[in-house]
Amino acid sequence: MCLIGRAIPRAEDVALLTGRGRFTDDATPDGAAHLVFLRATAAAGRITALDTAAAAAMPGVLAVIDAAALRAAGIAPFAPPRVPPQLARGAVRAAPFPALADGRIGHVGQPILAIVAETETQALDALEAVAIEIADRPAVADMAAALTGPAVWPIAPDNRLFRVEMGDAAAVEAAMTGAAHRVTRRLRISRVTAAPMEPRGAIGQWDAAARRYTLITGTQASHRLAEGVAALMGVASDRLRVVSGDCGGSFGMRNGALPEYAPILLAARLTGRPVRWIESRSEAFLADPQAREQVVEATLALDAGGRFLALSVGIAAGIGAFALPGSLMPSFNNLPSLAGVYRLPAIHATVEGVHLNTQTTAAYRGAGRPEAAHVIERMIDLAARATGIDRVALRRRNMLSPGDLPYRNALGFTYDSGDFPAVLDRALTTADWAGFAGRRADAAARGRLRGIGLAACIEIAGGPPSGPMPEYAAATLGPNFCTLRLGTGDAGQGHATAFAQIAADRLGLPIDRIRVTTGDTDLVPRGTGSFGSRSIGAAGSALARVCDDLIAQLLPDAARHIDAPEADLRFAQGTFGLPGTNRAVTLAALLATETPTVSSALWAATRGPSYPNGCHVAEVEIDPETGALTLCRYLAVEDIGRVINPALAAGQLHGGIAQGVGQALMEAIRYAPDNAQPLTGSFMDYALPRAADLPFFDLETLPVETGANLLGTKGVGEAGTVGALPVLASAIADALAPFGIDHVDMPATPAAIWEAIRSARA
Structure with missing residues (x-):
């Protein structure tokens, strides 16, 4: 009875869909x-x-x-x-x-x-x-104005809140000096809100x-x-x-x-x-805390053969008027993701946090990883355009292979597992990349511009890289029941289903006998929480160890019950048995006759973070007369390690992609530049993606298990958003290539696209 990998329906849904949720x-x-x-x-x-x-x-x-x-x-x-x-x-x-x-x-x-x-x-x-x-x-809401304008607070007269530096500046400068190609671009990443x-x-x-x-x-x-x-x-x-x-x-808020x-x-x-x-x-x-706002100055250097030599990145991050204890982290904690899935020998990155007369920022789905993926993937597309090298070929030329792993990138992330070329190949094949020319021609016959985008991304999950934080898991097992207590926090992901699935698989019990408790600090004495795609890797692995300990505690009782040496017993699919004989007792029978209850608890960290990775391909059509955009096709191939529940994983990818589509195409918190008054005060002003804005998502997993945790999982909660920002920017730039347009900053609204076309035509 293997339950891991099965798309078991969510246990939470009946109550939620019939109005019996308790918010x-x-x-x-x-x-x-x-x-x-x-x-x-x-x-x-x-x-x-x-x-x-x-x-x-x-x-x-x-x-x-x-x-x-x-x-x-x-x-x-x-x-x-x-x-x-x-x-x-x-x-x-x-x-x-x-x-x-x-x-x-x-x-x-x-x-x-x-x-x-x-x-x-x-x-x-x-x-x-x-x-x-x-x-x-006087108030300031624009970062450029803030660096020369009135001080938000006397403690920071130039409105610079902090400065962070990572990487080897000297190595990057030397590589840039001798590079055959250097591509530089300013990229703007919009300010958004979680809008739960x-x-x-x-x-x-x-x-x-x-x-x-x-x-x-x-x-x-x-x-x-x-x-x-x-x-x-x-x-x-x-x-x-x-x-x-x-x-x-x-979503981090x-x-x-x-x-x-x-x-x-x-x-x-x-x-x-x-x-x-x-x-x-x-x-x-x-x-509510807001998120993401950055202005990025990036330069990518390549040799004459298209090999990446160095990447220089300077980020101005709009923090807001105040900073919560966790407000600064998203702007720098995931800078090593700038290396992507590529051999990039030298990277130097700086981040300056900027005070603004705006609401504070905090973590939002991805917390720095979507921004980093957007930067490296956009720079690769721009480099392909500048050098004349096909963008797929340029990625292949620089992509890490399984033989390169484990690989420590230039900013400190150590990728332990994955097959990035295989993920890329599967995405291109499934998306019918080779047949895109025909779809583009069909669109042109209808007066539309069709573009295809590509983004190969990697992120850290369950970090930080310096040492994952511990998580709490506990279980009590008795006749006809099993209760689990975990230190994570469910905000709609389906934890009650996933954790029950792990315990049922480990213990060989019917999943409907397992109850899951989270969220109450009196009932769960310790916990770190759910963020950074850590829940299954951290809490799930701790829970698996707890279940194994329950079985170990019951071995002596099982041995006495069937009169067998304890050391010779084996437990599988809910039954203790002596190999080669018919002597056996089920866990349920043992609990009913020998031991009323048994409990175990664990507060432990995984061996290290994991690195989910994937490749997204999207196709868009644009009306050149209005700038209106239709997202026609979307595919993602993800290596999220061992998949516990494919339906839950798909749900997380759906939600993550939708939020990424929202930021890429329509979402933006805006303030009046002269007085910092909010201009987006309701859903009349702040657009969210609706069902009609999204196509069918074609999703596949190509798992390579990680050794960083007991279950081999890599995390999935933020993977959809990480890939969505760069892939849509890539598709839009490809559609607008006939006008010589190579980039449109997010959100790429119809007005922004129309203005880019108008300027190119002028």
Whole structure:
């Protein structure tokens, strides 16, 4: 009974599809008070007057909480962000980040105060009675302007928040000097927001007798959230319980403490009531962390034969007005992905974080890997165009082969396994690359421009490369039941199915007897969380070891039960047996007669990170008169290592590709350049991909198992997004090649494409 590799249907879906999911708002207890935030309407300024007396006297108002109330309660600002000392070039110059604005305003949407009332309507009415005056200051939202414009904070007069450097600058300079070809380009990577199906929200509770808080909110990392919020509240992490039920999407945004949580918990303590806050979608556009924004200056050097010699990359990363503890990491943590799947002997990369009068940035699906893949794959396409070498041939000429592995790239990632040429070949064959000319001709006959794009990508999963973080797994086995507890956080991925599948396979039990618990820090004592495509590799491998330990604990009982030497017993498919005989006992029978329950727990890390890799091919058609684009075909071949559940893996790839398509073609958070006012405040202004925008996704896996973890898995949660950004840029540039256009920055909206064509025709 091998369950690994089978497309077992998701156990979660019946409840979710019949309206029985338990999301944050569903957990609101009777008698809960309601909290709303007053948010800044200016992007930069100083609060010169704040009068809440009239608001506090409004009907139903229970409390008004401002920065002074937080200070009086001992609630601290966020811990300053850090950069690894081996990468940092100078100090990190970040302003203090209070949960509620304390005098200075850094961006529109910054929370200033909270009002708690019997009903949400009463709280919103009371907001209107707050008298506030803000002395506006000049604001900057554009990175180029920020580096020469007014300072967002006095601590960083030039708005440079930090600087990171990786690689060998001297080696790159020497290679560039002697190169036959050098290709340079500025690439812009747009600012986006996660836009999960379920907006953020939280319910705060205070147990006066136990002097303990409870925070109910959807999160992908309950223990990380508990530690972060407890630090703000000035209490030990065991004084704060986090409970995450069903979570309607996370994508990195729900990976730690955010400003709203401390005021909510203080409100619960001050009122003695549960306190509920659920953001509106419009509020989410102001309050949720954003992601990605970068301006990249890249140069790729090649010799006369098209061999890569060196890559130089300079990145300006728009961080925002404030920096959360994890805000800086996505801009530099995955720089080694710049090497791609290629022999690239010398790389030098710098990153400068830039203060802007915008919302802060944080991790978002891929957290630096899609950006790195976009840079190297775009530069290869541009180099192919500049040298006249076919872009597939150029990739083949420089691609690592299985015989090169393990391979340590120029920035420190060590690829342990994979067959990159085989993945490329499968993608080209399945996509019918050779037959594209005919499809292009058919499109031309209809007045359309058809292009085909290619991106061969690699990413790190379960990192960091310096040492993977541990994960918790525990299991209790008894007659007719098995309960699992894991330190990961499910935000829709299907953890209950995947982890039950691993345990059922390992123990030989029916999968419907296995129950999975995650998300509650009282029920799961430790945990790191779900991010970086780590869950199956880290928690799944720990769970497999836990299951093996359960069997080892039961061996003596099994030996006594069938009167056989313990050392000679073998366990397979749910049965202990003595080879060569008919003496055997099933696990279920043993538990029913010998041992009531047996338990095991493990807190452990994998041996190292893994490196999922793949090749994406996409085809687009463009109307040259309007710029309208149709995504016609999309194929991805992925090496995600051992596949636990193909249906879950396909679901992750679907979602990742869709989010990548969104950023590549339509999504962008925009601010007015003169005053940093948000211009994208709803889905009227911020386009998300719909079903009609997406073709059928042709997905294949070509797994090469990794030795970095017990299960041989490589991770899949972010692979779709990593490949989608560069492959669509590649396809668009190919379609527009007749006009001499070799690149359109994201998002490649119809207006942007039309303008590029118009400029080329001029």
